[in-house]
Amino acid sequence: NRQFLLDSRPQGEARADNFKLVTGDTPALKEGEVLVRHHYLSLDPYMRGRMDDAKSYAAPQPLGQVMQGGTVGEVVESRSPRFQAGDKVVGMGGWQEYAVVSAEQGGLRKVDTTHVPLSHYLGAVGMPGVTAWYGLTQIIQPKAGQTVVVSAASGAVGSAVGVLAKQRGCRAVGIAGGPDKCRYVEQELGFDACVDYRQYADAPSLARALKEACPGGIDGLFENVGGMVLDAVMLRMNDFGRIAVCGMIAGYEGKPIPLAYPQVILRSRLLVQGFIVSEHMELWPQGLQELGQLVGSGKFRPRESVAQGLESAPDAFLGMLKGRNFGKQVVKLV
Numbered sequence: 001n002r003q004f005l006l007d008s009r010p011q012g013e014a015r016a017d018n019f020k021l022v023t024g025d026t027p028a029l030k031e032g033e034v035l036v037r038h039h040y041l042s043l044d045p046y047m048r049g050r051m052d053d054a055k056s057y058a059a060p061q062p063l064g065q066v067m068q069g070g071t072v073g074e075v076v077e078s079r080s081p082r083f084q085a086g087d088k089v090v091g092m093g094g095w096q097e098y099a100v101v102s103a104e105q106g107g108l109r110k111v112d113t114t115h116v117p118l119s120h121y122l123g124a125v126g127m128p129g130v131t132a133w134y135g136l137t138q139i140i141q142p143k144a145g146q147t148v149v150v151s152a153a154s155g156a157v158g159s160a161v162g163v164l165a166k167q168r169g170c171r172a173v174g175i176a177g178g179p180d181k182c183r184y185v186e187q188e189l190g191f192d193a194c195v196d197y198r199q200y201a202d203a204p205s206l207a208r209a210l211k212e213a214c215p216g217g218i219d220g221l222f223e224n225v226g227g228m229v230l231d232a233v234m235l236r237m238n239d240f241g242r243i244a245v246c247g248m249i250a251g252y253e254g255k256p257i258p259l260a261y262p263q264v265i266l267r268s269r270l271l272v273q274g275f276i277v278s279e280h281m282e283l284w285p286q287g288l289q290e291l292g293q294l295v296g297s298g299k300f301r302p303r304e305s306v307a308q309g310l311e312s313a314p315d316a317f318l319g320m321l322k323g324r325n326f327g328k329q330v331v332k333l334v
């Protein structure tokens with residue numbers, strides 16, 4: 001069983017040598033446990049925060065232990081009546097080829113792959129999808145006809161935000177890096193517009209481009225990035241607009257991302273609310289149901305960046321932190 005451990009904490013930017021590839025044993029199953037062979041690992045921005053030991057909402061990833069993270073795979077052996085060999089499951093198996101998991105406490109869930117491909121349970125029909133659903137429906141709460149903007153729009157969370165906003169009759173506008181991502185957001189995801197932030201040197205010039213894309217101003221912002229992108233959108237917010245603060249990826253490697261126009265929060269009487277999706281587990285079934293239907297019916301075709309083989313995990317992860325992924329970043333093992 002090959003595994004990646006967190007070997008050291010980053011000094012500044014994370015590097016491939018913070019991780020160590022080892023070959024470990026798979027312990028024999030005890031009563032109530034199952035053995036899962038992982039087909040895909042999920043790589044997510046939150047993992048960068050856990051590599052540090054700074055205070056955060058989640059405990060740091062312990063050094064010398066398998067990198068924690070979401071996984072999908074197949075049960076190959078079971079000593080629990082709840083799972084059988086052959087079941088497809090989603091869990092938190094970490095960066096390794098196999099995981100021994102407690103059927104009761106391991107957070108393992110059976111999934112149906114008849115209409116939804118297995119890997120999408122790590123993305124659109126999984127944690128990132130529910131993140132989009134939660135921020136949009138519980139914080140932004142848009143009405144039909146309102147304009148919702150989302151940053152990192154081609155990514156796992158951002159793509160779902162736009163699709164869910166369109167379902168609610170909103171104008172959905174994305175912000176993404178580069179012409180290919182913007183083309184995908186408009187043409188394949190069905191957003192009304194997408195602005196390539198890389199074309200603009202500062203927040204005021206990006207805000208001018210957003211004025212064209214959002215002629216009626218912006219009622220809801222789903223923020224994934226922070227920094228210049230957030231500043232620009234804030235300049236276009238309508239009175240009583242809502243900002244769901246989901247992520248601040250521009251600052252995850254330690255770069256300061258000061259807020260340029262905090263006075264807009266007062267002037268426009270904005271609601272600004274951060275959230276952590278894992279603190280709202282009671283709403284996951286509702287979100288997953290809508291997302292599963294959208295993906296299963298083909299109305300939402302999420303895109304993935306697939307890295308091949310366990311050994312590719314560190315580089316794929318570091319690339320995602322630099323925006324090199326295009327869609328949900330996963331690692332394919334089988």
Ligand code: NDP
Binds near residue numbers: 154156175181249322
């Ligand atoms: P994505 O698939 O969106 O990948 C990250 C993307 O961020 C990159 O592809 C890149 O796209 C974009 N990006 C923009 N600015 C930067 C920058 N300065 N440095 C690096 N990347 C940048 O990831 P996810 O969909 O998984 O996550 C999106 C956000 O949601 C993250 O901030 C994440 O932390 C957050 N999140 C929050 C949760 C919560 O509970 N609050 C749960 C899950 C995710 P581009 O090329 O378009 O710039």
